[in-house]
Amino acid sequence: MSVASASTEKKGRGWFKEEFGNPERRTAYYMVLPSLLIIVLVAFFPILYGIVLSLTDSTISGFGSFIGLENYTDLFQDSDFGEGLYNTVIFTVVSVALEFFIGLGIALAINRAFRGRGLVRAAVLVPWAFPTVIAAVMWRLMFQSQVGIVQYVAASLGIISEPILSSRTLLLIGVILVDVWKTTPFVALLLLAGLQTIPGEVYEAARVDGANWMQRFFRITLPLLKGAILVAVLFRTLDAYRVYDLFWVLGNRELQSLSTYVYEGVRISQLQFGPGNAAAVFIFMTAFLIALFFIRVLGMRTSVEEE
């Protein structure tokens, strides 16, 4: 891993001179500096600031005094937060699992030469290229009880007995299905890219040795696809975990997720500014832990290793 590789080099003052004395290296630092600067100022500094804010009784317009962990105890006693956490976890686990299995199936199916391949690829990217807010509005219309085609079909088939939009359970299922509709193609394409790096000779050799398709799948495809799978699943997990627009728009502000809880707390009802900030820090920390789990425990590579 990249972080580890930097620390294994020899330590000392010498590196500073070596890095900045060398013109090529100095140029490299000048070139990455603008990106780093804006990332630090607009993403990492606010996180630290947010942690500080979460430990005070600040409001959006004024800095308050230190109150310790009071915001966090308020947060964990708030049933809205509990609901948001529950919905977000269910949403993340179910949607990522569905997207992964369906996506893998699609990737395996279209990993061959066939007529109309370009067309299929273009078609599957349509939902993904759509802005999430627009997709949410669009599906809300289709779930709606007067003009909604989904509501109409599902009610005619007897699958549902009540309006989708007035039941929180149905709404959560709807949100998950919309996410699956929207993101499975993306997962499929990521996995397809991974599949295409597996050389055909490996399968030839396995077949000569008499391996059946199950052995080929579990002994060759899955192990060689591990990198692509981890990237796709981590990316999707963290993306699903921070879900905001689907819940906010499709749920018409009634279905709570962690992100909508934060937004509601700090922007809509500014009375909840403290707990809202605590929830923001909570999301960041847990997202960080999820990423760490993938990288350390599952052995994902974050970047291309140094030469």
Add this chain to the structure above:
Amino acid sequence: MASATTTKGAAGRGTLNAVLFYVFLVTFVLVSVFPLLWIFKMSIVTKTELFASPPTILPQTPTSESYGTIFGDPVFQQALVNSTIISTVTTVICLFFGSITAYAIARLRFRFKGTVMTLILAISFFPAVAIIAPLFIQFAQVGLIDTYASVIITDTVFALPLPSGCLWRSSESYPSTSRTRPR
């Protein structure tokens, strides 16, 4: 691997497989595209047809009335202008900074390359909602609330990993997956 299995076996089985394969493909494409076609249909029908039950499959009397309404609406016009300005400026800034960063990472040698890449990639996993309140206060302090600049700056940060990542990968001379292959 699937193509190889169809080469052997009886010709009848091959045809069946091909049929099943195309049925699967067509289903998949329809599921992907149908909702968009449906919404397009909803946008060109009249109000009475929109609320008809059972719903009509094809538009009976197509009309462009809804489109006339939105393009005549000053709120929509302003939104269109805002989106155009913000997306254009963000794209230009992102491509500029993203490409010089990507060049340095792909072609030059320096000590903290791994750290820089990890930081940039970390942004694509970053829960943006976690920083809205501090960022709002920061922008308020420098008087950037309700300006294009605040949206463009924030957008740029979260859009940076994509161009940087794509560009440094495409300009690399070695495949990143080489080490996962058996030797």
